[in-house]
Every structure is written in structure tokens, then in C-alpha cells.
Amino acid sequence: MVELTRRQEIESAASSLFHERGYAGTSVRDIARAVEIQGASLYAHVASKQDVLWAIVRTTAGRFEVAADAVEAAVPGAIADGQGALLSALVRAHVGVVTEDIERASVFVHEWRALEDERRQEIALRRDAYEARFRAVVANGVRTRAFVCVDPPTTAAYILTALNGIVAWYRPDGRLSARSIADAYADLSLRAVSIDEGAG
Amino acid sequence: MVELTRRQEIESAASSLFHERGYAGTSVRDIARAVEIQGASLYAHVASKQDVLWAIVRTTAGRFEVAADAVEAAVPGAIADGQGALLSALVRAHVGVVTEDIERASVFVHEWRALEDERRQEIALRRDAYEARFRAVVANGVRTRAFVCVDPPTTAAYILTALNGIVAWYRPDGRLSARSIADAYADLSLRAVSIDEGAG
DNA sequence: CCTACCGATCGGTAGG
């Protein structure tokens, strides 16, 4: 167990509550109770409830971006069947971030709409830029005939919403390990766009 | 345009607001304002805010079940490649219900957790029974070797969360028709589990 | 469907 600062404890407790009940359904006193302080005392550590949401969403957005950056730096997308390997690696990276911190990932996926205008707008742009990476991989795969002829935006939306859907059912102590989910989801996503060459 | 009763107007306005801001993020006065009556006047038509949510969720749960019933009655799942046709038809039916009423579908998908204990429990059971239909089709397809060897629960979760994810991005006046989304999603779902016989 | 009103809770501040 890592030592958490009070601020980290608060963000962690808030992630859990926002995950379970949503941002609007969680009061600052709910968060305070979870870390065993008075409601008003929370403001010694955070500027506002909105501030806590922003910290959670910003952090998680960064994790997805960093994971995808690492994939694109490591996986050569230019070679022959590069797009298949790249898509598979992007899927695994995404599943990894989700399963590593299911509560924050869930808040990122579902509660970013509760952000105030400017921050909400920023996250909308970053989410779209992230999704564009998936669209690009699919489009490149279609162009090089590695993938079947699909509509890249629709396909990227299909795959990404399936990946994000993990937050609705994943349990760290459940039947499936994070690794086995990553394996299965990479296979499913790759087959969804691929011309299978008789692997059955 | 169909004439709506006041009660139907209220449910419709509430669906729209719950879709945009969530159940907890919507006040009864927000709903009242949308139908241009006073907050307290809402209670001449509904018993409670919770009652409105329940009506929306119950109705939508029924639509998914009826659509799947119709598919299973119409598509012969017993013949040779029956599972492929059945999965494809179930996907199309689900996409149809979602795109037909995106706001209610969105509330069903995201806000059923805000239901009170007993109703929430009922919906949890009905959702699981519905998902079990997808698990069964996948499992049958694997057994008859129509589908590749996948884990049926994981695969059903993957497909269904992708389908439900439509509520997050679909716009009735957008680039894609409901029909083209159904086509694309049926293809993606089927390929995700199928041994492609060289259709590329 | 309205006005008038209820107690409870909301996010947050003051001052220590």
C-alpha cells in the first residue's frame, strides 16, 4: 500500500463515489464522510467539488494519451500488416488504462459532461483527437487492404465504445483478469475489421 | 406529429433532460419548465420524480425485450448458419430500438442505477436475461463451429456495450442513418466472432 | 394547474 496524501485520498474517494452515483448524485459531504472529515473541512484541501472532478478527468485523459503515445512510438505502423498490430496494441493500451483504475476511467467516460463549459470543451477536443487515432488506423488499414471496407468513423466508434463499456462491468476481483480481457478485446476488435485468412 | 397527453409530454421532456444532464442533475422544476408549468404542478400528473424515471426505464426495457422476442420468433436459429443470422438480427433489432428513441434508450442505459432498490433490482435481472440471449447465440455459434472460439460472456459484453454506446454519439439528423448504422454494426459484430471464408 | 409553503440538503464561506 502506498501512502496517500489527504488530497489524493479525497480524489480517490470521490472517484469511487462519482463512479457509483455520478457527479450530480454525490454531495461534498458524501466525499468528506468517506475520508472521515467534516463537510466544510474538505475545502481546506480542494477549491470546489468541480475542482475534484476536473482533477480526476484531467489525470485520466492524460493516461489514455500517454498510453497511446507509447504505442505509436513503439509499434511500426508503416510496415506491411502494421495497421493490424497497431490497432491491436491501441486496444490493449486502452483496456490497460481502464482496468488499471476502473473508478477514474468510469468517471472520465461518464462524468466529463458535468464539467463546466471551458473544461468540458477541452476534454471534448482531446477525446476527439484520441478517437481520431483509432479512425486513422482503421482508415490506413482499409487503404492498404489489410482491413475490410468499413466506414472508419463508425468502426472507431464501435470499437471505442466497446472498450469504454468495460467500466460498466469490470471487477478487479472478477472471473476475468485485465490481461485476458485485453487479449479478448484485441482479438474481437481486430477480427471486426479484418479479412480473416482462414485462421479457424 | 402525434398529439401527446400531458403525462406523455412530461415523460418526453424528462427523457431529454435525463439524457443531457442525468437523473440526479435534473430537478423537477427543470422538467416542469420544459413543459411550461409550475414545479409543483408537475405533481398533478406524476407521483414523483422517481416515478417518471421508472416509466421511462420500464417502457424502454420492454421495447428491447419485444424486439428480441420478434427476432427469435422470426429467425430460425436451428439451421446450419442459423447463429450468424440470429446474431445479426439481434444486433439490428437492438440498434433499431436505440435509434428509434435515442433519449429514452440513453436514460435506460445510463440512469437505471438511479432507480430505487426494488425497481433497480428488477431491471438488473431483466438486463441480464436480455444479455443472456446474446451469450446464448454466441455460445451456440461456437459449439456449431460457425463462430471462432471466443468466450461467450466477454463477447456478448463487447458487442452489447458497443451497441449501447450508440446513445453517446448518435444524432437523428447526423451523417449516418439508423439503417446504415444497423448495417455497419451487424457486420462488425458478425465479423468479430466469425471465421471469414475469404470474402475480402 | 396555481400559490404558498415545508423541512432537508445543497455547495460553499468566515473565522478560528
Next chain:
DNA sequence: CCTACCGATCGGTAGG
């Protein structure tokens, strides 16, 4: 990090 407190809003009721 606490006590004491703020105005605003919450879901809902009474009585017409």
C-alpha cells in the same frame, strides 16, 4: 481541520 453559518435549491404537500 473544526464549529457555525450562509443563501439557494431540492423534492414534495396543502388547499384551493
